[in-house]
Structure formats: structure tokens, C-alpha cells
Amino acid sequence: MDISRIENDQDEKLKLENSKRISQLIQSESADSLLLRRWVVISIILIYVFIGLPVWFKLTEIYRAPLPSNFINMLQNNQNIDLKIHNTVYLRVGDQLKFPDLPEATQIQINHELHQLTLDPQESLIVDWNVSLTYDQPPNNNAYILELEVADSEGIAVDEISKVTTLFYTLQSIKNNDLPFFVTQTILQHIFKTEIEMFKTKNQKIKNSNVINYSPKVHLSFKLLTGDGLPIDWEIDQAINEYFKPLTQLFKNYIEFSIDSEIKYFTQLNLKQTQNETKELKLNELSTILDFSDWDVSLDQFPYPQLNFILYFPSEKQSPLNFEFSSDEQVPFLIPQWGSIILHKYPLEENSYIKKEYLLPVLETFTSELFTLLGLPKDPKNPFIRLDALLKYTIIDNLNKGIDSLSSLLKLSESLPNISIPKTVLNNVKRALLARNNIVKYLNEDNDFENALLESIKVLKYSEDAFFDREMVQQNFFPQEHKVAVYLPLLGPLTLICLLGLKRVLSEIKVVNAKRQ
């Protein structure tokens, strides 16, 4: 009781002293300067509240570039709506015969067949695909040519080394007006069968797990591995120069290959050494027997994917390898997304020198595996038609992947409202969309698949650059709710000074008012 009363007394004393001091101060100052001070305090507070705070709020805001969300959503929901894959087949009729209305008649049938496909959602194509026929001269050596020749019976011959297909017909079939039907069948069921299959909706879900993702550059590494340390050599240089170069030439518009070769010694198999030398190797044990991580063969030397092709000879000690699954002396295997290996049963002798003639079948095997790893279709036999189909599919695939990335970016920006979206992201999005426009132009107007592929690579690259922008990491900014806490060292003192000044002015006003009364 007593203490509190004393405190109260002291409080009142303090208050009295304070007001005394203030009234003294007021008396010592002129009314003008008092008024001036009031204005100063009020204007500072006004600047603080109405200019300072909004500016601070604006300047510390997280920058979020306005992404063209409607357009990207539209593209994502209606994939390839504005794209056309249009092929042209150049007709050549031999034997001095002329069928002036054959292209028109065939076109009607082709259109009908393609329309039939759209009726079944599983069979329908993901892009507007068509083929047209003409008697014009082919513009280059790379065009599809269909030759018509009279023969004793009907038949089709798809050339294996060029894009020329020959359709044999009889005079009877002209009489029955079957020729347009035969041409349609040849085109849709033989020349472009694989291409149509690839574009079918039902085949989009199944992704072949052997195939690497498309990259415009791929490194091929040919390796000779031996379990022993005996000196050996191989004519890989000559073999590649002689046999493999046409392949790199074939792919030059699709993938640029870089090639190296290597010999590695002492690459032992992970076999448990037993007394019984004739232990059988089972297929499902291979993954534990062949240990790539120990051999140090996959190097991340290049900023693009690498495929490895290995010719393996066991060491003297571990041979002969007794394959349970094959009686051959050499067995090739495909390793999904990694490469291929050919296992030999017997070891190499000392100072072996592998001739290029021996390497030809080896390279043939590797080429076949390479085709699988790159996702080339299995038929037709003609590698040019296979590559063409893959190239066209890759354009659409890259495009859809790119749009997918952009729409992921969009979803991300919506689900994380505090993430910053810098200008570079917007620029990359714009570049990707521009490249997409170019694809539409190249495909729909020029039928220029090679340039369309180049642009589709750009779509893929820029959309990934936009998604993986290095600024878009949470640690580069802080959430809105932490803002006040972070800026408290600045805001605290300022606010305190303003409030104390306001309090002082208010108490002055009180004293002056009291005096007047």
C-alpha cells in the first residue's frame, strides 16, 4: 500500500515536473517556432506514412514477371492444334502411260482413310497429318518417289537404300479402277506406316525405357575391355572411318555425333571364383556380374549424353564364360539408356591385333543397338524412312515437352506465390514461344522439317532455361510474412522517433490549451 502510494506520488511529481518543463520551454520559444515545429513533425509523419511506407513496400516487393499464362494454357490444352505435318510423294509413271487424275482420286481415298482414324480416340493422330501426291519433279534427292510399273501381278517394292518405292500393277487393275486404292495402300500401309503409328494417340503413353531423351548432340564411345593386362590393339579408327561414317552422314540433320575410343585393361567380372570352372552364367545374374561402377567407363566429360559400346574379352582366369542363355561365342546385350556390350566367351591372346574386318560385324551390332537406343522404329528396313519418321516425331515431341515445361513453370508460379520470377524467365518464355511460331511456319508453309527440328530444339532449350532459372530459388528471397521482421532494424528506430515527436507535440498542445483556459 505504502509503496504504491509513494510511487503514485513520484509519478505525479514527475508529471508535474514534465508539464512545468514543457511550459517553461513553451515560454522560452516564440509562438512562430512552436507552430513551425508542429508542422515539421506532422509533415515528417505524413511523408513517412504516405510516401515512405508505400515506396518501401513497393521496392521490397518480389518481382514477378507477367507470364503469358492464357496462351500457354491454351497451347497445353490443345496440343498441336495449329500444326500440320504434310508429306509429298512424287509420282512417276513408266511405260509411256498417263493417269492425269490419279493424284486427285488417290487423295480422296487417303483423306478418307485418315478420317477413319480420327473416329477412334485410340487410333487418332496427335497432329494433323496428311500426304499429297503430285506429278511434279522432285525438288531434291531426298524426296519420296513412287514409281508405277506394269507387271504380271500386283506388288510393292520399298527400296532399302533410297526413298523410291515401286508399285507394280496389272492392266486388269486399271480396268477395275483399283489403282488409286493400291497407291493409297502403298503410301499409308508401307511408306508411312511407322510414321502414322508413331503419331497415334495410343502409342504416346508407352515410352520405350531403352531410349535416351533426344539431344542434338550425342557422344559415342567405343571401348575395348579386357580382363587381363596383356598388350592388345584394334583397328577401330580405320573401321569407323570406313564403315561408320555413312551413318554419321545419315544422322547429320538429326544428331551430331562425337566419337572416341578407348582400351581398358584389368576389367574383371564379378564372378565368385569356385573350383568348378564350368559354372553357368544366368541372364538375371548379369547385372551383378558386370559392374560398370567398378570399371570407371562412363565419364561425364561432355555436357550432353554419352552412349557406350563395349567389346568385352574376359581374362584368362575367368574364361571360358559359360553362357546359360546362348551357345554363341559372342553375345550382344543392350543396356537401356547406357549403351551396348558384346561379351566374348574366350579371352584375347597376348599381342592380339583386332583387324577392321573383324570389327565390321561388331559395328553392325552396335549400329543396330544405337538405332534402338535412339528410338528409331524397327521397320521398314530402309534407314532413311525410319529416320524421317523419327525426325518428324521428335519435332512434335520436343515441342510438347517444351510446352509442358512452360505450363509446369506456370503452375509453379501459381502454387508458390512468394517465388520471384525474374525478367530472364519471361525472356526465355518469349523466345520459346517465338521458336514455336517459327515451327508452325516451317511445318505449315514450307514443309521444312530440318529447320522445324532446329526450332523445336530451341523451344526445348528455352523452356527448360526458363524453368531452371537460377534466380528462382527460395533462398534468394524471403516470404512476404517475414518482411517486417527483416526490415525492423530500419523501421523500428524511424517509427520510434516519429511517435515520440508526435507525443511531444500533443503534450505541448495540451499545455498550451490548458494555459489558454
Place this chain on the structure above:
Amino acid sequence: MKLLSIWHLILVLTISIFTQGNEQTDESRHTNNWAVLVSTSRFWFNYRHMANVLSMYRTVKRLGIPDSQIILMLSDDVACNPRNLFQGSVFNNADRGIDLYGDSIEVDYRGYEVTVENFIRLLTDRWEPDHPRSKRLLTDENSNIFIYMTGHGGNEFLKFQDAEEISSWDIADAFEQMHEKKRYNEILFMIDTCQANTMYSKFYSPNILSVGSSELDESSYSHHSDVEIGVAVIDRFTYYNLEYLEKVERNSTLTMKDLFDSYNFDDIHSNTGIGLDLFKRDLNDVLITDFFGNIQSFVDDEVENDILELLNYNKESDILDFNSSEIENEYKNISLINNEKVFDDNILNLVKISNSNQKNNLFKQIIGGLVLLGLSVFFFSKQ
């Protein structure tokens, strides 16, 4: 007519999109495995955290994940610490049977590189363009990722290096970004820290299986001390995990259920937690090697033996068609890259970089000079 067909296409597409969402599978569809192993604490007395992470490193390496697919983050190097009586070794047990540091170890991020920012960058793959490929998580939609973290943590956070912390939300958002960009098939998130089970409580992306060592308000305990090393050598949770995993071979058919069933309170002294709500597959079907191993499959592919023959035949016929010298020139241009060539390119790049650096420096010098001049004018005008 055309308009009609466009609408038709849209209809078909939307139908196909809906039907795509309905598939479900029971066995793992992954084709490659990755591991991210993180120890977040520094200093000698946290020896056990290093041993924890190296236990996992040893296991995944033994079960076949190559070093290029393991991202190892070690915030301190206890193996070469002057207080380590056994230089160059880290042991998980006082009997010192297993040297976890081993003969070949590849640390991707060490010392002060182990930061929250780098960890998030690693998961989301957001780096500057010249970040080395071996230090990136180059996963795709077919990758199973094993993420192991250990350190000192609390309710929904894990401390990094006494300087910063990562929250459950940060990791959850990073996972969502990975999911959005299809950067994983399945994730196993394992964490050994105090109150570990809170760390996975905020995850919301699908196909994540989480395991934690202890509940909320519960500590995670160390197993035992080694008298000669002088500190605790491993945490209980990881110790018993390693003990179980040492029994697993590459072709083992043991499942995650078996591993989880092996946990018990008497051994671990805390209640382990298993986050199943985001994971669709039955644990009885999930092999331990789905996450800890890398089973390389070998496909007996049908081989065509005449592709090169066809192409070589074509080459000859081409020569007949064209001017032969032209063909030869074209062949010379094919890039058969040998190592020298690559090296040359690198040199060129280096020259370019140093050039631009010089330009930058000059620019900076000019700006610096201007600023100095301005300041001195200001100074003298005051006087």
C-alpha cells in the same frame, strides 16, 4: 467442315487426356537410381553424423549405384581431422570392422559448400550454366531417388552448419517442383535427427516414401562411444539400418516392409515414423534395391546385321550420282572428335572468358574513378 474436324480433334484430345490419368501400376517402373546423402553438422564432436552418412554411402555404392549418381554432401571432414586417431578412416563401430571412408570416396559438396541454398538448388537443378555435370542431380521421370539427411534438427527444421536451417516446407516445395518437372519416379526420404518425423509432415507431392528416426518432442540417440576416438561414433537409427542393409545383396528380394519391420524401440530408443500417405505402392512389393541399389538391366535385343551395309552401298551409288570430290569434302567435315580437339575448344573458351573479364574490369575501373572524382569534388567544395 474444317472447323468441325478441329472440334473433333479437341474432343478426342481431351478424352485421351482423361483416359491417360487412369493407369496404375504395382511394380516399380524406374530405370535408374540416384542418391543424395547429406550431413549438415560441423565439428569433431559430430563425428557420428559423418559416420551416419558414410554408412549410407557405403551401402548404396555396394548395391550398385555408381559415384556419378551419388551426390554426397559432407559439411566437415572428420576423417582428416587432427583429433582423429585413425587418420583417413571413419568407423561406425568400436570394433572398427568397417572403414566407412573406404578406398575411393567422391564427395561432391564439402565444407562450407553444404548450404541450404545449394541443397535446394541441387534438388530443383537451378544452377549457373557452367555448373559441373557431376555435381548435378540429372534425374528424369524414370529415376528413383534416395535422399538421406542427418544433423541436428527440431520441430520441422534441420540445422545446416550452425548458420542456417531448412524447414519442412522448403523441402516440400522443392519436391513439388521436381514433381512438376517430372524429375523423379519415386523418392525415399530418410532422415536421422531429433524430432525427425516432423520433417516430412509438410510434404504434399505424390510417390514419396518417408522414414524418420524419432517423433515430435523426441530425441534421436547416438549408439555408443569409441574410447579411443573419444566421441559417439554413430546414431542408433542409422546403426541398425546399416546392420540390416549389410545383409542385403544386389539380387536380394527383401522389401522395404522387411526393413521397416526390423526397427524396434528397444534398439533405437525412439519411435521411428514411416510416411506412407503419399506413397501408393504396397510396401511388400517395394524392394530395398528399388532405392538402395541400381539394378542394371540387360536386354537381349534383336539385332539387325545389315544397316551399315545398306548405308555403305548407298555411299557408293551416291558417288556415281554426284561429283566425287564434293562427297569427299563433306566426309572430311564429319566431327570425329578426339581429345585434342576438345582441349582446343576449351582453350578458346578460356581466352574468351578472360577477354570479357578484362572488359568488365576496365568498366569497373572507369566507374570507380568517376566515383572517386565525384567524392573529392564534394569534399573540396565543402572546404
